[in-house]
Amino acid sequence: MSNMQKPVLKARGIVKRYGRVTALDHADFDLYPGEILAVIGDNGAGKSSLIKALSGAITIDEGSIELDGEPIGFTSPMEAREAGIETVYQNLALSPALSIADNMFMGRELRKKGFMGKYFGALDHKEMQRLAREKLSELGLMTIQNINQAVETLSGGQRQGVAVARAAAFGSRVVIMDEPTAALGVKESRRVLDLIADVKARGMPIVLISHNMPHVFEVADRIHVHRLGKRLCTIKPDDYSMSDAVAFMTGAKEPPGVDTEAAA
Numbered sequence: 001m002s003n004m005q006k007p008v009l010k011a012r013g014i015v016k017r018y019g020r021v022t023a024l025d026h027a028d029f030d031l032y033p034g035e036i037l038a039v040i041g042d043n044g045a046g047k048s049s050l051i052k053a054l055s056g057a058i059t060i061d062e063g064s065i066e067l068d069g070e071p072i073g074f075t076s077p078m079e080a081r082e083a084g085i086e087t088v089y090q091n092l093a094l095s096p097a098l099s100i101a102d103n104m105f106m107g108r109e110l111r112k113k114g115f116m117g118k119y120f121g122a123l124d125h126k127e128m129q130r131l132a133r134e135k136l137s138e139l140g141l142m143t144i145q146n147i148n149q150a151v152e153t154l155s156g157g158q159r160q161g162v163a164v165a166r167a168a169a170f171g172s173r174v175v176i177m178d179e180p181t182a183a184l185g186v187k188e189s190r191r192v193l194d195l196i197a198d199v200k201a202r203g204m205p206i207v208l209i210s211h212n213m214p215h216v217f218e219v220a221d222r223i224h225v226h227r228l229g230k231r232l233c234t235i236k237p238d239d240y241s242m243s244d245a246v247a248f249m250t251g252a253k254e255p256p257g258v259d260t261e262a263a264a
């Protein structure tokens with residue numbers, strides 16, 4: 001089914017070297033409209049490098065990346081954000097001392113309309129608070145009572161929720177999440193997984209990097225298995241077991257057939 005559609009985000013033959021280390025070794029990647037694509041791989045396989053290349057955090061040495069069929073060459077995460085690719089990083093990149101609303105608008109604060117905004121850069125706090133509240137309630141996150149509360153007073157799961165809400169609110173084409181449940185307890189992970197499902201229900205394709213096989217198998221439509229700097233294969237969670245997936249990614253077992261997307 002997915003092969004009938006054009007990928008939203010596509011990479012071919014991307015290479016990234018750090019000195020003598022080849023983090024990405026002619027890697028391919030495809031994300032299709034409306035899907036949750038999990039990216040799995042052993043430590044050091046190059047998952048983070050792949051995500052950084054797609055989100056503008058690093059520039060690649062070789063290869064090509066396309067967004068909706070257009071070649072892209074981001075030189076900063078801001079450029080990727082402006083193109084509609086939002087990334088929730090492992091370390092979150094939230095500012096603990098700032099409020100929820102301020103965090104949601106960090107780097108793209110709304111200015112007041114008219115003279116004060118235009119000439120004095122006055123921020124429209126009211127409007128940002130209103131929008132933050134709207135976005136968080138859309139995603140069922142209104143257990144966070146006060147939008148002006150500092151992020152440092154929130155639980156890990158709530159913080160993750162703010163980061164996901166921010167990505168969902170601003171990502172117009174793709175949301176990328178790097179280990180969003182890694183630091184969370186069972187209950188908080190549950191909420192974040194539900195949030196991911198909510199974001200998908202709104203039609204947004206999601207890339208999810210995770211080491212947690214139960215989470216991957218629960219939410220992913222497809223799984224991209226990354227090994228030794230490249231895509232080894234993509235599988236559907238319905239067709240394979242979690243131990244198969246782990247065996248592919250560690251090299252204990254041969255992957256299924258030829259990668260059908262490699263030629264596309």
Ligand SMILES: Nc1ncnc2c1ncn2[C@@H]1O[C@H](COP(=O)(O)OP(=O)(O)OP(=O)(O)O)[C@@H](O)[C@H]1O
Pocket residue numbers: 018021022023041042043044045046047048049050
């Ligand atoms: N800034 C860097 N400088 C030097 N080497 C790097 C850098 N970033 C990554 N690497 C190397 O590139 C390879 C791929 O790393 P990457 O972080 O992409 O893997 P990963 O699959 O995300 O690993 P993990 O699951 O452990 O986070 C590793 O050998 C790593 O040591």
